[in-house]
Amino acid sequence: MRHNFGAGPCILPQEVFKQASQAVLDFKDGLSILEISHRTPEFEAVVEETTRLVKELLNVPSGYSVLLLQGGASLQFAMVPMNLLPEGKTASYLETGVWANKAIKEVPNFGKVNIIASSKDSNFTFVPKDYSIPEDSAYFHCTSNNTIYGTEMFSFPDTKVPVVCDMSSDIMSREIDVSKFDLIYAGAQKNIGPAGLTIVIVKDEILGKSGRKIPAMLDYSVHIEGGSMYNTPPVFSIYTAMLNLRWLKSKGGVAEIEKENKAKAYALYTEIDRNPLFKGTCAVEDRSRMNICFVMENPELEKPFLKFAEENGIEGLKGHRSVGGFRASMYNALPITSVHTLVELMQIFAEKHQ
Numbered sequence: 635m636r637h638n639f640g641a642g643p644c645i646l647p648q649e650v651f652k653q654a655s656q657a658v659l660d661f662k663d664g665l666s667i668l669e670i671s672h673r674t675p676e677f678e679a680v681v682e683e684t685t686r687l688v689k690e691l692l693n694v695p696s697g698y699s700v701l702l703l704q705g706g707a708s709l710q711f712a713m714v715p716m717n718l719l720p721e722g723k724t725a726s727y728l729e730t731g732v733w734a735n736k737a738i739k740e741v742p743n744f745g746k747v748n749i750i751a752s753s754k755d756s757n758f759t760f761v762p763k764d765y766s767i768p769e770d771s772a773y774f775h776c777t778s779n780n781t782i783y784g785t786e787m788f789s790f791p792d793t794k795v796p797v798v799c800d801m802s803s804d805i806m807s808r809e810i811d812v813s814k815f816d817l818i819y820a821g822a823q824k825n826i827g828p829a830g831l832t833i834v835i836v837k838d839e840i841l842g843k844s845g846r847k848i849p850a851m852l853d854y855s856v857h858i859e860g861g862s863m864y865n866t867p868p869v870f871s872i873y874t875a876m877l878n879l880r881w882l883k884s885k886g887g888v889a890e891i892e893k894e895n896k897a898k899a900y901a902l903y904t905e906i907d908r909n910p911l912f913k914g915t916c917a918v919e920d921r922s923r924m925n926i927c928f929v930m931e932n933p934e935l936e937k938p939f940l941k942f943a944e945e946n947g948i949e950g951l952k953g954h955r956s957v958g959g960f961r962a963s964m965y966n967a968l969p970i971t972s973v974h975t976l977v978e979l980m981q982i983f984a985e986k987h988q
């Protein structure tokens with residue numbers, strides 16, 4: 635059996651992949667999900683259910699729209715300032731990694747950017763907490779989980795300034811209070827569905843204030859009006875996301891999966907801290923439950939350990955090139971038994987190399 639600790643894209647339960655592949659062959663009367671018109675009642679029902687499941691699973695309050703868009707989180711890096719930042723105004727950003735940095739780089743195309751705190755000097759091994767958000771900021775932007783470095787935000791600021799959050803790599807992994815945010819975006823491909831779909835949850839009242847003319851495809855209001863069907867939607871990604879969200883609901887929803895994610899993270903971090911061969915790379919209080927980064931006390935043992943792990947069914951454990959070592963990505967679909975297998979392998983390896 636293989637245990638997929640890869641960072642994606644798109645780690646989903648086997649049963650979801652099976653159902654999705656069936657719909658490619660026969661979704662309705664022998665026709666593929668890929669070929670039926672997206673304007674049929676059958677596909678409109680898919681969009682409706684996917685949107686409803688996002689709202690239900692995240693407990694989205696009224697006054698918010700859920701959008702199923704394209705372009706990945708990377709397009710949101712530009713759409714956010716384009717829609718929310720009037721020319722001449724300033725947006726405040728928290729710099730917690732490569733993705734936050736890419737978001738920051740788009741802002742000067744539309745207005746001014748203020749990096750109010752950064753952990754860049756420590757290679758993003760912690761999430762800054764000591765900052766204040768200037769009251770005249772058009773919005774505050776943060777990244778809830780830093781996929782590459784393995785840090786996660788466990789508290790969010792209380793502020794009158796609109797809060798925007800990139801939740802690409804931890805959305806649906808834990809309960810969040812959506813009312814604390816004004817705009818949430820996420821590339822779907824970690825815990826939601828295949829790449830090609832981007833989820834946006836936006837508080838309607840913050841829109842329409844940028845004072846600029848926005849191209850239709852980049853305007854949230856156009857997509858709200860079009861019910862996420864202004865143009866041809868990514869039909870397969872949406873359909874598969876719907877199946878996966880059904881799976882999540884059947885498991886008891888986000889609260890239940892959060893318990894499982896906590897148990898998985900606890901099991902691996904406990905071994906990293908206990909086993910003298912390994913050490914974590916991030917501040918303990920900011921350790922991500924989705925992407926667990928660790929190295930070995932003796933870097934020369936890293937290659938042999940990776941080989942040993944791979945020979946025993948572990949996939950995708952190699953760390954991102956900017957951190958090195960290992961990164962165990964543990965999205966919703968990864969069973970806790972896979973984490974137990976990894977822990978066991980770390981123990982066996984340590985016995986041989988002490």
Ligand code: PLP
Pocket residue numbers: 705706707708709733777779780781782800801802803821822
């Ligand atoms: N933001 C975060 C936190 C990510 O992890 C990623 C990709 O892994 C992105 C943004 C970029 O997303 P996309 O490839 O959908 O543009």
